[in-house]
Amino acid sequence: MTEDPRQREMELPPRASSLVESLRDMGYSLRTALADVIDNSITAGARNIHLLADTHHAAPAIGILDDGVGMTEEELFEAMRPGTRNPLETRSADDLGRFGLGLKTASFSQCRRLTVITRKASAVSCATWDLDKVAERDRWVVEIPDNADHVRWSGRLQDNGTLVVWEKLDRLVSPDRQDGRHDLVRQLDEAATHVEFVFHRFLSGRVGGRLAISMNDRELRPFDPFHSNHPATQHHPEETIRLDSGEIRIWPVTLPHHDKVTAEEWKRFAGPEGYVSNQGFYLYRNRRLIVHGTWFRLARQLELTKLARVGIDIPNTLDADWKIDVRKASAQPPAPVRERLRRIIERIGVPSRRAYTGRGARLTEASRLPVWRRVQDKNHIFYRIDEQNPVLAAFRDDLDPARARDFERILRLLASTFPLEALHVDVSAIPEEVRLSQIGSEDLRVIASSMWHILRSRGQSPTEIEEWMRSAEPFRARWAETSRVLTEICKSAGSTENR
Ligand SMILES: Nc1ncnc2c1ncn2[C@@H]1O[C@H](COP(=O)(O)OP(=O)(O)OP(=O)(O)O)[C@@H](O)[C@H]1O
Ligand SMILES: [Mg+2]
Numbered sequence: 001m002t003e004d005p006r007q008r009e010m011e012l013p014p015r016a017s018s019l020v021e022s023l024r025d026m027g028y029s030l031r032t033a034l035a036d037v038i039d040n041s042i043t044a045g046a047r048n049i050h051l052l053a054d055t056h057h058a059a060p061a062i063g064i065l066d067d068g069v070g071m072t073e074e075e076l077f078e079a080m081r082p083g084t085r086n087p088l089e090t091r092s093a094d095d096l097g098r099f100g101l102g103l104k105t106a107s108f109s110q111c112r113r114l115t116v117i118t119r120k121a122s123a124v125s126c127a128t129w130d131l132d133k134v135a136e137r138d139r140w141v142v143e144i145p146d147n148a149d150h151v152r153w154s155g156r157l158q159d160n161g162t163l164v165v166w167e168k169l170d171r172l173v174s175p176d177r178q179d180g181r182h183d184l185v186r187q188l189d190e191a192a193t194h195v196e197f198v199f200h201r202f203l204s205g206r207v208g209g210r211l212a213i214s215m216n217d218r219e220l221r222p223f224d225p226f227h228s229n230h231p232a233t234q235h236h237p238e239e240t241i242r243l244d245s246g247e248i249r250i251w252p253v254t255l256p257h258h259d260k261v262t263a264e265e266w267k268r269f270a271g272p273e274g275y276v277s278n279q280g281f282y283l284y285r286n287r288r289l290i291v292h293g294t295w296f297r298l299a300r301q302l303e304l305t306k307l308a309r310v311g312i313d314i315p316n317t318l319d320a321d322w323k324i325d326v327r328k329a330s331a332q333p334p335a336p337v338r339e340r341l342r343r344i345i346e347r348i349g350v351p352s353r354r355a356y357t358g359r360g361a362r363l364t365e366a367s368r369l370p371v372w373r374r375v376q377d378k379n380h381i382f383y384r385i386d387e388q389n390p391v392l393a394a395f396r397d398d399l400d401p402a403r404a405r406d407f408e409r410i411l412r413l414l415a416s417t418f419p420l421e422a423l424h425v426d427v428s429a430i431p432e433e434v435r436l437s438q439i440g441s442e443d444l445r446v447i448a449s450s451m452w453h454i455l456r457s458r459g460q461s462p463t464e465i466e467e468w469m470r471s472a473e474p475f476r477a478r479w480a481e482t483s484r485v486l487t488e489i490c491k492s493a494g495s496t497e498n499r
Contacts, residue, residue, distance in 0.1 A: 016134050016135075016137075016138050016139050016140045017134060017135045020140075021135075023082065023108050024105075024131075026109060027327060027329075028105070028109035030187045030191050031195070032106070032327050033109050034064065034106075034191050034194075035194065035195060036102040036103075036328060037102070037103060037106055037107065038064065038199065039096035039097060039102065039288065040096070040097065041064065041162065042096055043094065043096045044069050044070070044162065045068045046066035046068035046211070047209070047211060048211075048213075049065065049212070049214075050064075050065040050066075050213075050217070051191075051192070051195070052152075052153050052216060053215070053216055055185055060173055060181065061152050061165060061166060061167045061169070062110070062111070062169065062172075063163060063165045065153060065163045065164075066161050066162050068160065068162060070119045070120035070160040071120055072121075072125065073125035075118075076126075076127055077142070079103060079116065080104070080116065080142055082104045083101055085097070085099070085100030087100070090317075093286075093315065093316070094286060096316075096328075099326050102326065103116070105326060106327075107164065108129075110169060110171050111166035111167060111172075112167075112168035112170055113130045113166070114129045115127070115148075115164075116162065116165075117157060117162070117163045119157050119161055119162075126145050126148035127142045128143040128145065129142055129143075132168075153165065172184050188215065191215075192218075192220055193223070195213055196220045196221055197223045197225065197289065198289040199213065199288060201224075201284070201287045202288070203222035204224065223268075225271070225278070225309060226311060227253075227256060227261075227265075230260075232256035232261070233253060233254070234253065236253065236254070236347075238250065238251045238252075243318065243334075243337075248312060249312070250312050251310070251311045251313075252310040253308075253310070254308055254348070255308075255309060257307065266432065271293075274306075274428075275306035275431070276301050276302070276303055278309075279293065279305055279306050279307070280294045280299075280301065280308075280310070281295065281309075281310050282310065282311045284314070285316060285319070285322075285328065286315065290324065290328050290329065290330075290331055291330060296333050296338070298341055299345055300351075302351070303427055305350045310341075310344065310348075312341075322334060371385060371392070371473075372384070372385060372386065383418060384415050385411045385414060387408060390451055390454045390455060391447055391451055392411070394454045396408065439474060444478060444485070448482050448486065452465055452485075452489050453489075456493075462486075462490060469482060469486070
């Protein structure tokens with residue numbers, strides 16, 4: 001292209017002192033920042049990563065030490081450059097990076113002083129970004145110390161590997177807060193839990209050999225949100241979606257019901273946000289968890305489907321399609337994938353937003369609710385007592401007309417005062433403790449028996465009645481007892497008929 005001589009040009013490099021402060025606010029938290037630095041260590045082929053935190057020192061510091069390939073001095077300087085690599089560039093298939101920014105943006109989000117010491121082929125190189133110096137000089141200058149011995153933990157560097165050190169943790173410990181250090185310890189604990197979660201497939205050794213990560217020498221253990229090894233976990237058929245730029249693998253799972261796991265497991269797999277919020281897709285990019293607990297607006301997070309979790313594996317060639325962000329903490333499925341995802345979740349019983357009306361109604365179909373009816377009009381859903389229910393109808397038919405009308409009124413009163421809000425609050429907060437009240441054995445016997453006689457008098461066969469009661473509450477849940485009652489009835493009915 002030839003330059004247009006009439007056009008004026010001017011170079012406007014970003015103002016270092018201002019831009020460097022903006023780079024700090026890309027929305028990282030301590031845990032997402034640590035995960036971003038760990039990504040680099042994994043990409044560098046590390047087998048052991050040590051997260052180090054010195055919270056007792058007057059000037060607390062955090063270190064991330066790996067035994068990966070390390071960098072030459074030239075590579076280190078390039079690594080320290082903000083925007084060192086172009087996101088449009090093709091990366092190797094197991095590279096967890098994309099933007100050439102993470103090391104800097106993640107570190108600056110937590111500290112004002114970032115030092116990287118690295119060793120490759122026994123040569124040690126070191127460089128430091130000190131944001132106070134950048135601000136003061138208003139220039140992008142890195143410090144290059146002659147010797148790295150003074151840097152905390154530098155003695156732990158192996159023959160090959162890299163140590164990232166964060167100092168001046170202004171965002172993590174505010175000097176005027178008494179509880180600052182205590183809060184840092186809490187955040188580090190949370191970060192360790194996060195690392196056990198997002199890197200669980202590396203920690204469990206299922207991907208290319210085992211990776212060990214420790215926090216202050218405590219070994220971190222993988223947390224698999226699918227509870228894959230539990231016998232009561234249901235694994236639904238996997239699917240693959242092939243796009244020009246890569247392949248997507250999808251594996252839906254239903255977690256074990258709470259009576260199949262210990263109370264401790266139930267709580268652990270709920271996660272801090274609970275089962276309802278943690279249902280949904282779990283998106284892994286190169287086996288590293290990016291996003292979890294969302295249906296990507298394809299379905300609602302319902303109590304009914306709280307145990308559904310659907311894993312999605314994408315390669316890094318699909319980054320642009322999925323709109324992966326710098327923090328590796330948000331993504332959106334591209335249009336051609338959305339429809340497939342919708343079909344997959346519907347198949348495993350998650351009513352998609354579109355199908356909710358139909359499926360919701362089916363899941364609570366009348367045969368399951370012999371006393372209550374779910375009624376839906378255009379805008380509302382009601383729960384009513386079914387006055388045509390055989391037991392209720394038979395009782396009403398025995399009353400004189402005035403009492404019968406009173407009885408119907410009472411039923412309507414009960415339905416209209418159903419404690420919907422209290423129930424909703426309880427079911428959302430502590431679903432495992434919410435139970436229907438049980439009717440006693442004698443009541444069950446009387447109701448089952450009168451139901452049987454009423455239906456029989458309407459001409460239904462014993463097999464038909466049994467079939468129906470087997471799927472209707474309260475008999476379904478207490479089928480062993482109900483079945484005994486029916487056997488007794490049949491026996492005595494049989495002897496009457498024989499006489
Ligand atoms: N621990 C490490 N070991 C070896 N090389 C590293 C390490 N950390 C960073 N690098 C090098 O520095 C480069 C820049 O890292 P940075 O995290 O800033 O960007 P990225 O990983 O390329 O992309 P992203 O912004 O998506 O993280 C990396 O591409 C890698 O070459
Ligand atoms: Mg990176």
